[in-house]
Amino acid sequence: MPDAPIRILLVEDSPTDALLIEHELKNGGFDVAITCVESESDIRAELLREHDLVMADYSLPGFTAMDVLDWFRQSGADAPFVLVSGTIDTETAVNSMRRGAADYILKRNLAALPGAVHRALERQKLRREKRIAEEKVGFLASMLNLAQDAIIVCDFDRYQIQYWNKGAEKLYGWTAADVMGQDIHEFILPDKMEACEMLKALVRHGEWNVEAYRVRRDGEQIAVSERATLARDPDGNPSAILFIHHDITARKRAEEQIRYQEALIRETGEIARIGSWEFNFLTRKIYWTSEVARIFELPTDTPPDVGLGFRLFSREHLRRIRDAAKAAMGSAIPFDLEAEIITANDRQKWVRMVGHPVIENQSIARVRGILQDITARKENEKQLHDQARLLDFTTDAIIVSDFTTSEILYWNQGAERMHGWTAAAAMGRPACELLSLSKDAVEEILREVSLHGEWSGELRERTKDGREIIVSSRATLIRDDAGLPKSILSLHSDVTEQKVLESQFLRAQRIESVGTLASGVAHDLNNILSPIILATPLLVEEMSDEARRSIVQTVQTSARRGVEIVRQLLTFARGVRVERMPVNCENLIAEIVSIAEETFPKSIAITVKAKPGLWTALGDATQLQQVLLNLAINARDAMPSGGSLNILARNFLVDDSFASMTPGAKTGAYLLLQVSDTGTGISKAIIDKIFDPFFSTKEVGKGTGLGLSTVVGIVKSHGGFVNVESEPGRGTTFKVFIPASGAESASLHDPEEDLPPPGGRGETILLVDDEPNIRGVAELILQQAGYQVVLAADGTQAIARYAERRSEIKLVITDAVMPFLDGIALTRALRILDPDIKVIGTSGNSDDQRSAEMKGLGLAAFLTKPYDKHTLLMTLHQALHHPPS
Secondary structure: OOOOOEEEEEEOOOHHHHHHHHHHHHHOOOOEEEEEEOOHHHHHHHOOOOOOEEEEOOEEOOEEHHHHHHHHHHOOOOOOEEEEEOOOOHHHHHHHHHOOOOEEEEHHHHHHHHHHHHHHHHHHHHHHHHHHHHHHHHHHHHHHHHOOOEEEEEEOOOOEEEEEOHHHHHHHOOOHHHHOOOEHHHOOOOOHHHHHHHHHHHHHHOEEEEEEEEEOOOOOEEEEEEEEEEEEOOOOOEEEEEEEEEEOHHHHHHHHHHHHHHHHHHHHHHHOOOEEEEEEOOOOEEEEOHHHHHHHOOOOOOOOOHHHHHHOEOHHHHHHHHHHHHHHHHHOOOEEEEEEEEOOOOOEEEEEEEEEEEEEOOEEEEEEEEEEEOHHHHHHHHHHHHHHHHHHHOOOEEEEEEOOOOEEEEEOHHHHHHHOOOHHHHOOOEHHHHOOOOHHHHHHHHHHHHHHOEEEEEEEEEOOOOOEEEEEEEEEEEEOOOOOEEEEEEEEEEOHHHHHHHHHHHHHHHHHHHHHHHHHHHHHHHHHHHHHHHHHHHHHHHOOOHHHHHHHHHHHHHHHHHHHHHHHHHHHHHOOOOOOEEEOHHHHHHHHHHHHHHHOOOOEEEEEEEOOOOOEEEEOHHHHHHHHHHHHHHHHHOOOOOEEEEEEEEEEEEOHHHHHHOOOOOOEEEEEEEEEEOOOOOOOOOHHHOOOOOOOOOOOOOOOOOHHHHHHHHHHHOOOEEEEEEEOOOEEEEEEEEEEEOOOOEOOOOHHHHOOOOOOOOOEEEEEOOOHHHHHHHHHHHHHOOOEEEEEOOHHHHHHHHHHOOOOEEEEEEEOOOOOOOHHHHHHHHHHHOOOOEEEEEEOOOOOHHHHHHHOOOOOEEEEOOOOHHHHHHHHHHHHHOOOO
């Protein structure tokens, strides 16, 4: 049975019959929502709406059920049609079935109606599932035909072709009609021996990969990369072979062209007095040209010898040469090395040695290469290196560019490190283009250096990997001997991190200001909300009218939402006080995923990856659950059209290096909770503002802007930190780091919460609060629970009331913040009168200075406003009957 009511359109002019039909359906176990119509205009209007089932009496004023059936089918509706009539004959019923009716029922036999409805709905469900399955099969077939590669299927027993896609038609020239049912060996596997090897590999390993030459229908030879996969039936027996052929003819021809060009280059090297050599892997013989002997300063008729050649390399370079030669001969790895040699005449030289393996018949046959004397180049490089070394020591970027063309003439290692471009890549390119400088900035620099000979300021530049950096730059004009502008010398210092720290400092100041404001109003807001939270349950208990009870419960829900917003403000502003307990984050994530799967759109796919052996987080389970829930809801809102929500949990060790680069991080063990989405992402323009309170990109009324600021407040209170990474259009990842330990998971549920609050035994309680609404509601709750209540509006009244009834009063409940005499002074005064008096403190802001000071007076308990009836009575009972040890 479906969960939602079955939507039925009933065409019936008899209200009595309509009630009988509804009665029979409900007796049959159906939950139905019936729309009854009897005129043609109403029928046509309802047919435009969606219904699960249409039922119609046969005889109606002015038309019949057959007319309704025709209108129904013309509207394009897909619901089953059931005919219900008291006068229809068998022939008419059969005709209606032929025209599309799902069933017919006589009114004198309405007991059969639930069965007919059940059958009609089941048949409709099967038809829809069949149509969906057919659409999926058709879609997959169309997708395979879009593939550029040849996709071919043959049965395993007779090797007859069962499938031949458009890619196969294009690659081989035969159409599907030409090859279907034919032996595959006639078209793509002409070599019987190769086919046998393939079958052995398929049976043994399940797949076969090879590069081979095949012949098209027109006789052209092509090279293909062939992959065959064996399919098995449910019993595990081979049933079919799937082939995927990719055309690699162009690649093979390119490889042949490359081999020809390499040979040509080697011959040209000989002409250019570059020595060539070749080592035969099979004969272990080496051959070299006379130019190699000349470089080694050996007689030209000296027989080539591997040991002789290796002995000429200096000891510190010999190992590299030998290792490279072994890798080339054993693993076909080419090499290109520079090394020092001591010639036969005991002279020091530098050579470049290049080796390239030659593969024949799928094995390494020989290694060929060149030997080039690069001594002169090395000496020049050393001289230039010595001259430029001092400039490369600096961490700043030093750049020289042509005054007229802006082309880079010098680029030191500091510039390489800062901008990512090597000197070779930067030389000759316009500086404004390479650094992505704005047109206005370039014009200002040229104008200032032309007028004053120098310019200084800050520039925004882009590195090779696309990062934007801020540099403090100083440009100086260099003139030639004639005094004309020749080039510009620029010194760049990266101040990006400094600017980020300045921005964070300013943001922290803004947040501190908002925090001060939030903390100041929290007490007053909680005092306003307290009587509502306390009074609404009492009103609900006394009301019998469900409508009024619903209104009161709505008021209570709104008040609790106001409390939650106040708590979020305080969490953001001052952090939260966390009782560090071991928390099992696997259970925590499971709860969040359960909530998300039940409430999020089905278009959002949720995946969870929890690494085994997770450490235990230290903190408050409820607050950490709020962190994950806020991040998951933000991810959902960022994917209005669906996407992927990924939650990852793993252990993470923060070392000194990571901590130095990450604001708020300290070295130690952390539990990393990562929430990622594939949504709209966050632009760079606003990513620095997302943790600010009341900042939101959502529409008005769709959010308070406190979600992420609350996340930061909770995480910081746990001693952790938050990172965010986002790319517009690609999604966002939040990483939450919580300090961890190896402790066992703490229970997330207190069974005492399920017990009803205990009542009093006539004890007298002194209730002190400057808010009359709180006093009135709390007095009513305490009196209903069996307590005697004495009221006081401030500390001075409380002392007077206590003096009058000192022997009766068993406990005092007092607000921390009151005019004239606050809760702190009152508690101290009461302790003078009676050192053993029990006091419960209350406050609308438990984290302010006066509340903290009052908690240090040895209270029996402390309640944060607004508190509910259950919390008040449980705390009072605990204070009276179970004093803390």
